[in-house]
Amino acid sequence: MTQGAVEQSFRFGNTELPPDARDAARKAKRLAWLTIAFLVTAVTLVYLVMGSSQAMKAAWAEDLLSFIPPIAFLVALRVTGRVPSEKHPYGYHRSVGIGHLVAATALLTMGAFLVFDSVSGLLAGEHPPVGLIVVLGHEIWSGWLMVIVLAYTCVPAVLLGRAKMPLAEQLHDRVLHADADMNKADWMTGVGGIVGVLGIGVGLWWADSAAALFISASILHDGVKNLRSAVAALMDARATTVDGSEPHPLGGAIDETLRGLEWVGSAASRVRDQGHVFHVEAFVVARDGMPTQEQLQQAWDAVTDLDWKVEDLVVVPVDELPEELLPGLRRHP
Template identity: 70%
Template sequence: MRTAFGRTELPEEQEAHLRRAVRLAWLTIAFLVTAVTAVYLAMGSSQAMKAAWAEDLLSFIPPIAFLLAVHRTRKPPTSEHPYGYHRAVGIGHLVAATALLAMGAFLVFDSASSLVKAEHPPVGLIEIGGHVVWSGWLMIAVLAYTAVPPVLLGRAKMPLAKSLHDRVLYADADMNKADWMTAVGAIIGIVGIGLGLWWADAAAALFISGSILHDGVSNMRVAISALMDARAETYDGHDPHPLIGQIDERLREVPWVATARSRVRDQGHVFHVESFVVPVPGHTPTLAELTQARRAVVALDWKIEDMVLVPVEQLPERMLPSVAAEKAADPDRHDAGR
């Protein structure tokens, strides 16, 4: 039996990508268990280590949210949920973004307070196998261990997020790819303490906290926009999804269609489409013609799960604002998209 999101059967390629993404999510969770434990045991009084440990804890949220969302979206639509359960992806994305934003804000305040108070974190000596060593070396070794695997996991997840159009998986991959900066920043802070620069630890913690806060703000913006039925965008939330133009182009290729415009809503992994078509003068499309046109659009991409095709005398401009009108209403968003 083929894997499906709701009533949408996945093509073989996406089915294989989903299985790989699930395996990577479980592998990420297993790695994080070891990383969180190691950092906690080694962190001592270092603010940078504390921030790195908090980020590792937060890193559990995206893979867990991804696994839960995938499980939920596989349920077919019901009378209570006629559109299916695809919004579970958006909810998971919002939960992850909220946790990042809240923890990032707290850590920025905590790190800045330590810097202002000029707190000097003690990094003493520790005995390992009968040898006395500076505990900073143990911290650096642990941080080095936490730096490499997340980058490899993030690089492996990113193309899968694009293929599956999964923003929770993308947020997870994006955080993983940036985790090396957290480890390197914390290592610089520890080395700074060893060199007598008391402020280096708090400064490194502030850098890490700022990175967490930035991830939270950017993911929050994309998650809220999607849940408010914004125009469908690419998996990273940077640009309008190319399928919007492809849908209208395919409809305009239909012989009896004079012009067409669509609004496309991102439900999670899949899209719901409302297309308005103006027939050529003197032609009234039959049910067979409408069905054929709809099938031609649905065949464009597996993500087009649901489509409503409406023949009209003229395009309802109030329902389909032009790109120029959208830009005038929110110029900053369009400029950022470029």
């Protein structure tokens, strides 16, 4: 790959990433590939030892689903590098939202199925057999192999999740954030599976189904949470932080910057989250009639210099701020 191609892969449309964000994108890409490599080993090992344990089957299904977010992130990272075209004048930033929606839908669907399957097994009183296996000429309880494999799947996933989380916030990437969130919570899947397997060992037949239900409910919860966030973003909800917990601070900073200009009497904006970047419509009321072209250019420069995430900005001079377009004015005059 040429140097030009490398740089292109770390652009978001027309946005040239600053050095720190470019480094974050490179690290996130490496971590995504590392996650996929780890999951290959985890899925293979869990499949080889799972037997008829429902908890192990649920853990295996979660590991399979864990492939979706890093793959979606890598695809979205490549697609968002394309510059806007005549057919797509706003660029390809929405690919992040599409990847988030696909991952969330897969989690929700599989989680719902596994919850149903786990509850059915619990109500049916299924007793999963966990027998002996010969390893190097010695008979051992196969449950110990399950415990070792589950313990192996816990630690790398948690470390990967912790490494991805700050990068997701820096890049404002919801797919990467969902991936990191799932990785960080994988220790609960591993511990739940271990408890279920050990429960079988001490004669608690229901422990396996209960552990499977716990793991399945965790998958379903991740699916519901991410689906809600993905749909809200695609419906042009107010731009929020990457975890969707609160309004993005850049929205307030934009209004503050515009109001700080000498010629601006009042200003308010609406910010649309396109994926990694924001599209902003800023309404300004000038102190002395219609602003000049130089003043509008000053406003544009001041806002776009705030953060690389402000990719597209429209400055609209108005006689008074339009409440019908800025419903938040009623709460924040």
